[in-house]
Amino acid sequence: MKPNLTTTLVESLRERISSGHFAPGDKLPSENTLIAEHGVSRTVVREAITRLQAEGLVHTRRGAGSFALTPPAEPQMASALVPRTLDERRALMEFRVGFESEAAAKAAATYSIKDLAAMDEALRGFEAASGNASASMSCDYEFHLAVARATANNYFSHAVQNFGPSMIAMPRRRLEPSESRSAAQWGLVAAEHQAVRDAIASGDPQLAAAAMRIHLANSIYRLESESGSKN
Template sequence: MSSPQPRSSAFRPLAPPRNLTRTLIERLSAEILDGTLAPGAKLPTEPEMMAALGVSRTVIREAVAALRAEGLVVTRQGVGAFVASDVRRRPFRIDPDGLQSIGEVLNVMELRTGVEVEAAGLAAERATPESLRRIERALAAIDRAVAQDEAAVDEDYAFHRAIADATGNPQFARFHEFLGRFVIPRQSVRAARGHMANPRAYLEMIQGEHRAILEGIRERQPPAARRAMRRHLENSRKRYRRLAAEG
């Protein structure tokens, strides 16, 4: 005989927070992941959840749809929603709603470092003349943006993306596309520039780091390219930590 499942606390009335759907998603996700809601367990019906939670049908449907997208729930037409049989194998993803501060972005930047350092080394080994020109054009675009007193956020992204493309491995480009849009905290960068005595000097310093990366790739020196990329990303994390401390 199987042991009784722990009594779930997920299905109790929700207080009126600013986002009922997000609160329900977080509550159900936590109980699915800690085993309170066991694999294969059937969720209550929509009317049952509406009555228990005190929320609308829309909130229930949006939460179940989000859990299904996360791989935590499966639905069977005409039968209902069930906890997925193997929730630990759900697809990897980063929730943009979870990156609300510089501190949270830093965790993703550490992951990015592992990928981009290797990308710089592979680009130094494999870059074609055309892919090298794309990196050079991206660097020149940053120079133009800096000269116009712009933040150069999109141009910075394009520079790193060009290096990912230069690896010749499409998985680097895909992973960079996945991470890149979450990694650059646009509002934080622009707010920080607004408090700097000399924002252009700050961006030119970063450009010096970019040029070192390009030089390693151009000279076909993978160790130098990796060192330059690691130095750049470590310095970026330090800069964002300072912003977090000041903020």
């Protein structure tokens, strides 16, 4: 029964997001509200939110709740942009190396105290997630979105929002707690995020671009190492 209940809830929330009932940035109903409205368990609600996160339709901020993201204009476009194979995830990461390195460089010249605060909040959330794949993916996305917003160029932040959390190239099986990374691996990612943040705060565009490039190049390496020959 549970998979059917989860699928039904996913389809209901997906339709409400795509139709604009939940506008981009709107907070979704709380777990308790969804439980009452749909007559499902807390486990079903959490599984549905996790699936919507993987589709790039929802992101969750620790302690704040889940929020709707901007859906692409065409459903076919959404399917095309969500990376599923190793080759697609690698292609997305290669695009991000150029795109986000430039964003980090720009951010170093334009950031505000508010922007740094947003990065710090995402960093704290990532560390607090303790390797939980779904929560870490959300905080990872929030960090990169904060960098994009720090450029003071809406095209950068709009592009990141269009990708949504699906831009974080994490294999679907890694959303299972038993497949979460070791503490050391999560620590490496956290350290790289911190290096990007500190480079931006230094006001040095070249240093910021280099820090982001190193982080994303390492992400490609980790993606391929963890995926092995299965993809």
